[in-house]
Amino acid sequence: MIDFNEPVGYPADAPASQELFDRAAAIVPGGVNSPVRAFRAVGGTPRFMVRGEGPWLFDADGRRYVDLVCSWGPLLLGHAHPEVVGAIQAAAARGTSFGTPTPGEVDLAEELISRTAAEQVRLVNSGTEATMSAIRLARGFTGRSKIVKFAGCYHGHVDALLAAAGSGVATLALPDSPGVTGAGASETIVLKYNDLDAVAQAFETHGEDIAAIITEAAAGNMGVVAPLPGYNAGLAEIAHRHGALLIMDEVMTGFRVSRSGWQGLDPVDADLWTFGKVMGGGLPAAAFGGRADVMSKLAPAGPVYQAGTLSGNPLACAAGLATLRLADDALYTKLDATAAAIGQLATKALAEAGVPHRLATAGSMFSIFFADAEVHDYDDARRQNTAAFRAFFHSMLSQGVYLPPSAFESWFVSGAIGDEALEHIAAALPGAARAAAAAES
Ligand SMILES: Cc1ncc(COP(=O)(O)O)c(C=O)c1O
Numbered sequence: 001m002i003d004f005n006e007p008v009g010y011p012a013d014a015p016a017s018q019e020l021f022d023r024a025a026a027i028v029p030g031g032v033n034s035p036v037r038a039f040r041a042v043g044g045t046p047r048f049m050v051r052g053e054g055p056w057l058f059d060a061d062g063r064r065y066v067d068l069v070c071s072w073g074p075l076l077l078g079h080a081h082p083e084v085v086g087a088i089q090a091a092a093a094r095g096t097s098f099g100t101p102t103p104g105e106v107d108l109a110e111e112l113i114s115r116t117a118a119e120q121v122r123l124v125n126s127g128t129e130a131t132m133s134a135i136r137l138a139r140g141f142t143g144r145s146k147i148v149k150f151a152g153c154y155h156g157h158v159d160a161l162l163a164a165a166g167s168g169v170a171t172l173a174l175p176d177s178p179g180v181t182g183a184g185a186s187e188t189i190v191l192k193y194n195d196l197d198a199v200a201q202a203f204e205t206h207g208e209d210i211a212a213i214i215t216e217a218a219a220g221n222m223g224v225v226a227p228l229p230g231y232n233a234g235l236a237e238i239a240h241r242h243g244a245l246l247i248m249d250e251v252m253t254g255f256r257v258s259r260s261g262w263q264g265l266d267p268v269d270a271d272l273w274t275f276g277k278v279m280g281g282g283l284p285a286a287a288f289g290g291r292a293d294v295m296s297k298l299a300p301a302g303p304v305y306q307a308g309t310l311s312g313n314p315l316a317c318a319a320g321l322a323t324l325r326l327a328d329d330a331l332y333t334k335l336d337a338t339a340a341a342i343g344q345l346a347t348k349a350l351a352e353a354g355v356p357h358r359l360a361t362a363g364s365m366f367s368i369f370f371a372d373a374e375v376h377d378y379d380d381a382r383r384q385n386t387a388a389f390r391a392f393f394h395s396m397l398s399q400g401v402y403l404p405p406s407a408f409e410s411w412f413v414s415g416a417i418g419d420e421a422l423e424h425i426a427a428a429l430p431g432a433a434r435a436a437a438a439a440e441s
Contacts, residue, residue: 009398009428013045016060020048041386041406042393052079054416057402065402066421068342070412072404073252073277076327076335078416084281087322091314099309104317108279111324112287115260118273121289122298123312127251127276128156131214133306134272134288135160138212138245140304141294146206148213148244150193152222152378155214155249155274159184193219193377194227196234207242212272214247217262218362220410221252222381223369226362232268240269245294251276251286252410255324257363258332265363278327281319284310331415332364338413338422339364345426346433353433355388355440365410368392370436381408391439392432399428 025031032038032046039046047065051058055078057067067079077084091104105123112121124130135147135158147160155161159180189206191198193215203210213235219225232248239246248270250261255278258264263273271294276286289295299305343359343366350357356372369375370392371384389407396403401424404411 009400010061010063012394012398014047014059014061014063016062017048018045020060021045036404036406036409039405041408042390044394044397046405047397047402054078054080055414055418055421063400065397065400066417066424067402068411068413068425069402069404069409070414071282073256073410073412074280074282075412075414076256076278076323076331077281078414081323081326081416083326084319084322087318088283088315091318094314096315097310097313102312102314102317104314104321105312108285108312108317108321108324109287111321112275112279112289115255115324116273116275116289117260117263117267117270118289119292120295121275121287122295122306123317124286124288124306124308125284125310125313125316126156127249127274127286128158129308130251130274130276130286130288131155131161131247131249132158134247134274134290135212135214136306137288137294137298137304138247138272140302141297142211142243142245144209144211144244145187146189146209146211147187148189148191148199148202148210150215150219150378151190152193152225152381153214153216153219153249154221155216156251160188161214163188163190192379193222193225194231195377196231196238199235199238203238203242203244207244210239210242210244212245212247213239214249217248217250217253217266218257218365220362220365220367221408222378223367223375223384223408224360224362224365224410225375225377225381226360227266228376232266232270236269239271245271247272247274249274253362253365255279255327256335256412257365259327259329262363278323279320280316281321281323283313283316283319285313285316285320326415334415335364335413338415338417339366339411341422342366342411342413342425343368345429349429349433350436352430353437355433355436356385362410364413367404367407367410370407370440385440388436388439392436395432395435396428399431401425401428401432 254261272290370388
């Protein structure tokens, strides 16, 4: 008998991916080079992708998916955009790395400065490097040691920031990480997100020792949780009143939610910002930047050391610059409209299937919490029904829609999503919503 609640599509197993995963698992811990890729939160075989084109991903079993992960944010223009590929090819033909300053670094730095409130920037290779360096700089500048971070915010796998770090860590249910020493974490004060009173209280007690507050400009690593109105501005006010710096982590939001990132939607008087993802156009590039008087404390201009063999790599700069040059107001309008359309379709399908949920948005970043109350912090986020998400995820996957394999991640859209991809998503959602409903009951 046909079960009409069971969405028809790709089989649950994926033999070619499974074979690759088995080979990988024998020699790479967990079979992956970044934990959330392993599908542990949703179960099943992680799909090994072999090609991307516009909004589509193609896996080793020859299946096609609409991509709503976009490499976890970087691919603002979709896969293999001809102008980005062309820029990388041209740069590669000129040489892959020189270990000297190059014109592309200046061009990319100027592009970042023109879009943001940062007065100076330093290019690095990953978001982790950017936040690690920003923290060292804040400590060096203020001569203080403590850092305030918020539960559920992820800033990369920096020792001092791997406390209540959301996303991959939440997915794997590791409250902290072995290998991070007590000393490494003891200078970190973890507070509830979106709770200014808690911040004010922490500063009453530790104000003289706090070098900086670091926060995601809008949280995307516990699912999407936007700052409440005035929250980021309140952080700036409290930090400055006590002589501390505010580090606004825009690794995820930067150049994604507007041409200048979250600061384009909610400008705040931060001292340092961190960037990554989109600014590398799919290659490893990241940056930190901010006030010139703070940044000038960095070596070789100042005493705070920071360096990198491949920092400002010519290929990464070319890819980032090509991406940003195409990221104009029209693209951001399209991204907003695409995200809103998918969010509405998902909400409608879930409502029709009677699944409690909340659509959470921060510009064009969004996620669905399988919960029946608003989500403002990490505790709220953890109250969601992850079993319902798992069923929803696998149904979408079997119907050719690739969602983040965790309930604690943002969904990302690209400018390459057109009518065909949207219709594909729309067709998949009702079945996935019914699968989520079945898992709920
Ligand atoms: C807000 C934020 N900061 C920092 C990072 C770390 O960046 P990377 O993975 O490039 O080290 C991430 C990664 O997802 C992030 O979302």
